[in-house]
Amino acid sequence: MADSLISSFDAVLSDLDGVVYAGPHAIPGAVESLKRLETVGVGLGYVTNNASRTPAQVAAHLRELGAPAEDEQVVSSSQAAGELMASLLPAGAHVLITGSAALAHEIELVGLKPVHSAAENPVAVVQGFNPDLGWKDLAEASYVVAGGAQWFATNTDMSIPQARGMAPGNGTLVAAVAAATGKKPMVAGKPEAPLFHAAAKRLGADRPLVVGDRLDTDILGGNRAGYATAAVLTGVDTTYSILAARTDERPTYLLADLGDLYEPYPEVVNDAGTFRCGSAAASLVDTTVTVLGSEEDLDAWRAACAAWWAAVPDAAAARAPELEWQSR
8 A cells, every 4th residue: 555546545535426426326436445544544524516515415425425524524515614704703793694594694693693685784695506595585686795795605616516407506606796787706615725734634634635627626626725635537527638737727646536546646757858657658749648558548648648738838728739549
């Protein structure tokens, strides 16, 4: 185990959908990989933007899938919002809840008072996803925010996966209030740092590894928190989108799945402009990355990423090179 990737870290901060499960089913090998962390002395926390379910409900779902999950191992954007607000507001301050009962509960736990009307003189608004929210709820939040109250959001995910497809997420509801008020909230969840800092603090971790399948939430958030990040290929992003990633969303590591945590991570060596990883190599001429290796070999993608990212270190937007594959 001394030379495995995970041996360099004291905790894993794992995303859920696309890393642990896809839809109702666990991703093959994920549960076994998560269970194995305890045997190598590495902590485990789950970080989720879901603000409509309590951490206990999320943990129960994980246990149903066979994954190790105590309630306190789940850190939600609602909890991160509560901690953020408690650090900025006086104890007992009235907070308008524009979200679920689970969100109100987390706000209560940190010593703040949830209220549901501007008539109760809230000094802050917290907004989290709730499928039952309506126009009147968003209007009430807008009145309070426009009146000068501090405004917090659990997350700004623009979409949320549902059985029938992608549906509007909390970000669309936040955008409605922003459009009405001309203001912006403080965000606690991904891709902001507070959620990851809260999870690491709870685990007492100094060297956590953030693992996720989405560049724009998991990897960006982990990078902003100052932690090492690993992108897995079991969810949203692909080798192609990772290669094209803007600088802030580039992961430290590229993994096929959670099982790769227990393998040695291959070193990428810059040999006079040719980047070598395992038996693969990549080099850049103009905007074309020539890769010596197979598209099925992850080392070839690691080499390609190293070559392209070295050439374009400051990419403010996603930008893909031309790719030329050569067999060895």
